[in-house]
Amino acid sequence: MSISEQRPGSFAIAEDGVDPALVPNRVLWTGARMPAIGLGTFGSDRFSGEQIAEAVLGAAAVGYRHFDCARVYGNERLIGASLETIQAGGIRREDVWVTSKLWNDKHAPADVIPTFKESLADLRLEYLDLYLIHWPFPNHHAPGVDVTSRAPNARPYIHEEFMATWREMEKLVDVGLVRHIGTSNMSVAKLKLLLRDARIKPACNEMELHPCFQQPEMFKFVMDAGIVPIGFAPIGSPTRPDRDKTPDDAVDIEDPAIVAIAKRLGVHPATVCVKWAVQRGQVPIPFSIYRNEYLSNLRSTVMAPLTDEEMAAVAAADRNSRLIKGQVFLWKEGQTWEDLWDLDGVIAR
Numbered sequence: 204m205s206i207s208e209q210r211p212g213s214f215a216i217a218e219d220g221v222d223p224a225l226v227p228n229r230v231l232w233t234g235a236r237m238p239a240i241g242l243g244t245f246g247s248d249r250f251s252g253e254q255i256a257e258a259v260l261g262a263a264a265v266g267y268r269h270f271d272c273a274r275v276y277g278n279e280r281l282i283g284a285s286l287e288t289i290q291a292g293g294i295r296r297e298d299v300w301v302t303s304k305l306w307n308d309k310h311a312p313a314d315v316i317p318t319f320k321e322s323l324a325d326l327r328l329e330y331l332d333l334y335l336i337h338w339p340f341p342n343h344h345a346p347g348v349d350v351t352s353r354a355p356n357a358r359p360y361i362h363e364e365f366m367a368t369w370r371e372m373e374k375l376v377d378v379g380l381v382r383h384i385g386t387s388n389m390s391v392a393k394l395k396l397l398l399r400d401a402r403i404k405p406a407c408n409e410m411e412l413h414p415c416f417q418q419p420e421m422f423k424f425v426m427d428a429g430i431v432p433i434g435f436a437p438i439g440s441p442t443r444p445d446r447d448k449t450p451d452d453a454v455d456i457e458d459p460a461i462v463a464i465a466k467r468l469g470v471h472p473a474t475v476c477v478k479w480a481v482q483r484g485q486v487p488i489p490f491s492i493y494r495n496e497y498l499s500n501l502r503s504t505v506m507a508p509l510t511d512e513e514m515a516a517v518a519a520a521d522r523n524s525r526l527i528k529g530q531v532f533l534w535k536e537g538q539t540w541e542d543l544w545d546l547d548g549v550i551a552r
């Protein structure tokens with residue numbers, strides 16, 4: 204059904220869908236509940252905004268209640284039309300979770316609130332459930348550029364500047380335009396500073412998490428701090444653009460442990476990645492515009508748990524294989540992408 208064919212009142216859950224009340228959720232430090240799976244909305248180079256807005260409608264019709272958006276995805280206006288249709292169809296605003304993110308060229312304090320308001324208007328909402336700082340670096344790069352591209356005025360993470368951005372995020376909570384604020388693509392070292400200095404604590408940290416990249420140390424740190432980890436690229440982003448691939452990257456959906464579980468359950472290995480993620484405790488946000496795919500991802504969350512042996516086998520599948528390396532955020536010559544992630548616990552300058 205196309206967006207234009209959707210009519211108010213038409214939003215009953217599809218017969219083969221999942222009752223949203225059965226989908227697990229996570230409790231944030233505020234006491235709010237967030238659905239433990241969301242639909243990713245980054246179409247990369249492959250899908251149009253219209254196709255993704257259509258997927259948002261379709262996903263809501265099969266039981267999704269959580270949508271992971273971002274200004275830089277360039278599709279919030281179209282998704283906003285879908286969110287309006289969903290609500291006109293009888294789904295209450297408080298039963299839908301919508302996230303958006305502040306892009307890197309808008310970290311200047313004067314830009315934060317106006318940029319947020321653009322997202323809010325495009326999404327046709329009166330508040331957002333979660334607003335994230337998309338990357339801790341203020342360095343702009345246009346969507347789709349090659350990984351060798353660098354901003355001419357690129358800078359490292361500067362905590363004082365990040366906190367100035369965070370103060371504006373806090374104001375959005377104060378005035379009720381945002382329920383929760385959070386971060387993405389952080390390191391433990393950066394999060395420690397933020398937790399030390401924040402007036403309003405981050406509720407979530409969005410980070411790359413999939414079986415071949417489990418970030419056990421950071422995952423534990425985030426969980427222990429009472430921050431909910433949202434896992435992006437939960438399937439290992441198998442169809443990401445070639446510019447984001449390197450020869451050493453692991454392929455999660457071909458991992459023997461994942462494939463063996465998929466065979467037992469009679470599902471696609473992608474579904475196992477999502478199932479494992481929810482069972483481990485993170486909130487995966489798998490992307491797909493295809494109904495069969497996003498429905499099976501959602502269904503996985505209400506299936507019987509993986510066995511302890513299967514969970515152990517997936518834990519052992521970790522290859523420390525980061526896929527979204529962030530090269531475009533590097534700020535000086537001679538660096539490697541590892542410098543972005545503070546692997547030795549010290550923030551690189």
Ligand SMILES: NC(=O)c1ccc[n+]([C@@H]2O[C@H](COP(=O)([O-])OP(=O)(O)OC[C@H]3O[C@@H](n4cnc5c(N)ncnc54)[C@H](OP(=O)(O)O)[C@@H]3O)[C@@H](O)[C@H]2O)c1
Nearest residue numbers: 243244245435436437438439440442471473489490491496
């Ligand atoms: N915070 C950040 O910096 C950040 C970074 C990256 C991503 N994200 C968010 O995370 C979301 C997900 O990441 P992602 O799209 O890179 O990776 P992903 O969800 O790991 O992979 C998506 C791809 O997996 C395939 N897939 C999905 N479900 C499937 C199923 N049931 N069976 C078979 N194949 C399936 C689809 O391929 P086909 O399309 O070929 O079917 C889809 O394009 C994004 O949309 C975005 O919202 C955030």
